[in-house]
Amino acid sequence: MAHLANANNSFLWTIVCAYYSMFYIANAILYSYGYKVGSKIAHKVTADALIVHIRNKLNKSILDQYEEVQKQALNFMNANDLVLQFDLEREKRNRVQYSTTELIKNAKAKTSLERAKRFYTEMRKLII
Known part of the structure; x- marks a missing residue:
C-alpha cells in the first residue's frame, strides 16, 4: 500500500513540477524584459503579465514587419495557445x-509534462 501511495504521489509531483517549470520560465522571460513579479498573487500576476507581454510583443512585430503578417499571425495564435496552456x-x-482523487492524477501528470516541454521550447525562442 505504501508503494501505491508513493506512485500516486509522484503523479502529483509531476504536475506540480511541470507547472512550476512553466511558472519560473515565464518569470525569467518577464524579468529579462524588465518586469519583476511581486510575491502577492504571483501566479495570477505572472499569467496576466504573460498574456499582456506576449500579445504586445507579437503585435509590435506585426506592425514592424508587415510582410510577415501570416507568419506572425500563426505565432500570435501559438502564443495565445501557450498562455492558455500556462493558465x-x-x-x-x-x-x-488540493482536491483531485489519486486515480485521475496519472493522466493529468502526463498532460502537464507535455505542456511544460512545449512551453519551455517556445519560451526559449523569446530569449534567443
Missing part, C-alpha cells in the same frame, strides 16, 4: 494538489 496548468495544479 490551464496553473488551475490544474491548484485543483489536483
Whole structure:
C-alpha cells in the first residue's frame, strides 16, 4: 500500500513540477524584459503579465514587419495557445494538489509534462 501511495504521489509531483517549470520560465522571460513579479498573487500576476507581454510583443512585430503578417499571425495564435496552456496548468495544479482523487492524477501528470516541454521550447525562442 505504501508503494501505491508513493506512485500516486509522484503523479502529483509531476504536475506540480511541470507547472512550476512553466511558472519560473515565464518569470525569467518577464524579468529579462524588465518586469519583476511581486510575491502577492504571483501566479495570477505572472499569467496576466504573460498574456499582456506576449500579445504586445507579437503585435509590435506585426506592425514592424508587415510582410510577415501570416507568419506572425500563426505565432500570435501559438502564443495565445501557450498562455492558455500556462493558465490551464496553473488551475490544474491548484485543483489536483488540493482536491483531485489519486486515480485521475496519472493522466493529468502526463498532460502537464507535455505542456511544460512545449512551453519551455517556445519560451526559449523569446530569449534567443
